[in-house]
Amino acid sequence: MTRIILLVLLISVSVFGNVVTKQNWKQGQKFTNYLQSNGISLDLLKSLDELEKQVVGEIKGGQVFYEVKDDSGKVIKVYIPISSTLQIKISKNQTNEFKFSIIPINFKEDVYFGNVTIKNSIWSDITSHTHNNSLTKKLQKALKSFSSKIGRGDKVAFLYSQKSLAGLLSGSPQILIVKITKPNKEFFVYIDEEGNGHNEPFESVSYVIYEPIIGKQTIKKTNENNNYKSKLNFVYPMRNTRITSPFSNGRYHPVLHIYRPHFGTDFGAKRGTPVMSVEDGVVIFVGSEGGYGKTVKVKHSGGYMSLYAHLDGFRVNVGDNVSKGEVIAYSGNTGTSSGPHLHLGIYLNNSPIDPMSVIGGESSSVGYILDKVSDAVSTKTYETKKIAIPNAIKHREMINYRLNTGVQTYDWIDDASKRKLSENDLE
Ligand SMILES: [Zn+2]
Known part of the structure; x- marks a missing residue:
């Protein structure tokens, strides 16, 4: 028994020394207050130039950020996303001083495929198939002017992309294209950058x-x-x-x-x-x-x-x-x-x-x-x-390929959120 406990302790020190946690920036929290409350010297701010100081102003109350703590519970690194592609990184350098830098966010973006046969009504079938409210909402927006043409027996196939960061879903899914197959005809719904559907690969x-x-x-x-x-x-x-x-x-x-x-x-x-x-x-x-x-x-x-x-x-x-x-x-x-x-x-x-x-x-x-x-x-x-919808033709080929190979994929939120965060996921 003692031996098992010792072994567990050894593993947790060597493997899980640094702990990464996902946090929400407190409403109204000032950057300087955050630094002070984590024992980070405000000297850090002296090195910031005009643009970097503006970037600090991009931190929003409630937004997600990541802290890395050492085994004594002290914050040693902080990652704060400031746009859809960049994040602030605060970390100790060799002389043990905290340094400020701006680095890209290491997003993973995957494309998923779904194919639903309508048995009862379009939205109840799609909701029970995808188990994902935000995906259903995006499909509703994309098919706003098409859903009345979709009935029982029709097939609704769709491709969507989803970003994730450190194993957690980030942002909402983006519908790329939808293909409707009816007994006597089929058609594509092309999706513009705002998520609206069009019956041709152009938007007016x-x-x-x-x-x-x-x-x-x-x-x-x-x-x-x-x-x-x-x-x-x-x-x-x-x-x-x-x-x-x-x-x-x-x-x-x-x-x-x-x-x-x-x-x-x-x-x-x-x-x-x-x-x-x-x-x-x-x-x-x-x-x-x-x-x-x-x-x-x-x-x-x-x-x-x-x-x-x-x-x-x-x-x-x-x-x-x-x-x-x-x-x-x-x-x-x-x-x-x-x-x-x-x-x-x-x-x-x-x-x-x-x-x-x-x-x-x-x-x-x-x-x-x-x-x-x-x-x-x-x-x-x-x-x-x-105006041409970006990648419309590529997405049409992709969805046809997925329909032919028949394999459905979804991002299963429950599995992703169980994953343990790792520093390597963040940069
Ligand atoms: Zn400016």
Whole structure:
């Protein structure tokens, strides 16, 4: 008996010396407080440059992060994801000082295949087959305009991808393609990046090409067509501005050997320049935030959020409804900023995206900002273009192959969550 206990002790010291745990960042917890409460010297912050200080501001209350503790229970490493691809790593160097770095997240992404024959009703059959509510929800979104055409005896086959980190599922599944097989015909449903289904490998995107804005007031919309598929059309946050630093998702710097993400677009602007909301929305944050200094955040529909940083002054309060083009603040040089400018961040489902990928170029309404109300035109003009759905053809081949080989795969959440975390899973 004693011998067995000794053996177990020996194994736990040598193999499980360091323990990795998954944590949630406390709401309202400041980075400095976190460091102090874990005995990490605030000297760590002295080495941070402007971009790294901004990245610290990306830590969100409630978000998942990972701690590695030694056998005495002391934190020796911390991994904090700050975007869908990068994470902060804090770890001891050879001289036993904690060091800050930004490294890629070691995600695993797998593609899974399911095939459900509808016996009763589509959603009850799919739910009982997949045992996964978030997968069912994504399928419901993908098949929104197709489910009425799917009945008993039909087959619904689908491919989806799922990320995992350290053996735990991370984020929600993404449907890649669906194939419906009916007794007399079959068809594919192609899924765009937002998870909506299309009956051809293209999506039609409508956008506003003419919508004048006057100061705080947006011209009343007329001829509103309910069948029109509404897409957000972000506008520039300032007039007559230029980009001084573009968005970067964290390219590897070949000389410095570091990752330097810049989760936004910088616009050159004198202190006191009016800053406008890029879309209609609700103000969710007004205040100071780490390296971003005085900051305003506006929540928009469709999972988008915009962030305006290094401001000098505010013109809105939390809870205010703001219109596209409405002045919400004045630009400045607060936080860690090397000169007066506006930092604009745009987030989709909490992940930073390139603002210039959604801000209208030539078609932006800013180009049409009018100085006098009498110049206003009271109609919106829409244009539609077809955009290819990425990898649609590849996914069609993949699902046909899986249907021919017949093997079904799912991510079984229960099994994954039982796995013990390992440091190797994190980088
Ligand atoms: Zn910036």
